[in-house]
Amino acid sequence: MSNEADDDLAPSRTEGFKLGEKKTLEEYQKLDENDESLRKWKESLGIGSGQSLADSSDPRKAIILSLALEVEGRPDIVVDLTAPGSVETLKSKPFTIKEGARFNMTATFKVQHEVLSGLKYLQVIKRGGIRVRKDEEMIGSYAPSTSDKPSYVKKFAKEDAPSGMMARGHYTATSKFIDDDDNTHLMFEWSFDIKKDW
Numbered sequence: 001m002s003n004e005a006d007d008d009l010a011p012s013r014t015e016g017f018k019l020g021e022k023k024t025l026e027e028y029q030k031l032d033e034n035d036e037s038l039r040k041w042k043e044s045l046g047i048g049s050g051q052s053l054a055d056s057s058d059p060r061k062a063i064i065l066s067l068a069l070e071v072e073g074r075p076d077i078v079v080d081l082t083a084p085g086s087v088e089t090l091k092s093k094p095f096t097i098k099e100g101a102r103f104n105m106t107a108t109f110k111v112q113h114e115v116l117s118g119l120k121y122l123q124v125i126k127r128g129g130i131r132v133r134k135d136e137e138m139i140g141s142y143a144p145s146t147s148d149k150p151s152y153v154k155k156f157a158k159e160d161a162p163s164g165m166m167a168r169g170h171y172t173a174t175s176k177f178i179d180d181d182d183n184t185h186l187m188f189e190w191s192f193d194i195k196k197d198w
Contacts, residue, residue: 008124008131008134008174009122009124009174009176009178009187010122011120011122011136011178012136050146050147050148050149051146051147051148052112052144052145052146053110053112053144053145053146053147053150054112054113054144054145055112058112059113060112060185061111061112061113061114061116061179061183061185062109062110062111062112062116062119062177062179062185062186063082063109063110063111063112063185064081064107064108064109064177064185064186065080065081065082065108065109065110065151066078066079066080066081066082066107066108067079067081067105067106067107067108068105068106068107068108069095069097069103069105070103070104070105070106070155071097071098071101071102071103072102074198076106077095081186087186087188090188090189090190090191091172091188091189091190091191092191094170094190094191094192094193095190095191095192095193096192096193096195096198097161097192097193097194097195098161098194098195098196098197098198099161099162099163099164099167099168099194099195099196100160100161100162100163101160101161102158102159102160102161103158103159103160103161104155104156104157104158104159105121105155105156106153106154106155106156107121107139107153107154107156107177108151108152108153109151109152109154109177110145110150110151110152111142111143111144111145111152112144112145113144114144115141115142115143115144116141116142116143116144116179117141117179117180117181118138118140118141118179118180119138119139119140119141119142119177119178119179119185120136120137120138120139120177120178120179121135121136121137121139121156121175121176121177122134122135122136122137122175122176122177122178123135123136123137123173123174123175124173124174124175125171125172125173126171126172126173127169127170127171127172132171137154137156137157139154139177140154161194162194167194168194168195168196169193169194170191170192170193171191171192171193171194172189172190172191173189173190173191173192174187174188174189175187175188175189175190176188
């Protein structure tokens with residue numbers, strides 16, 4: 001992939017923001033055990049409850065399980081990203097989106113080994129090789145998945161497909177899931193067609 005594509009998919013940065021000190025899960029669990037507000041914060045992240053589901057033979061910190069395109073009044077289109085070859089077929093089998101349709105994407109994922117800090121979804125959409133849009137969606141920070149919380153679901157903001165004769169056509173997109181430590185957890189290309197009807 002070219003440097004231009006890498007720049008397109010660089011997350012935005014907040015000037016002056018610095019990441020806090022990295023801690024292990026055990027350190028988070030012992031952190032200020034008598035502090036009630038901190039205990040509630042750790043509970044909101046899921047730290048300290050349930051049996052770990054981490055696979056010691058899999059080094060990935062975040063595993064994106066599926067993506068769904070949700071449109072009111074239509075069945076969801078769900079892509080199981082754990083199925084062999086699923087990521088590779090996304091580019092060659094475009095989604096069809098009706099012009100002007102209101103839709104949202106939903107990601108289902110799990111976290112393992114350590115707290116995942118600041119997961120984001122970045123997407124660059126091109127038409128005829130020219131960038132027409134860049135999106136960035138903050139997903140959040142998550143504790144490793146447990147038997148109490150085996151996976152997480154994030155619904156992205158609703159958006160409207162472009163409409164009109166000029167908007168119709170074939171689009172390509174590159175998407176990636178990246179965290180505050182600049183670890184890319186999944187990057188893939190896909191395509192879609194804006195049409196007059198489904």
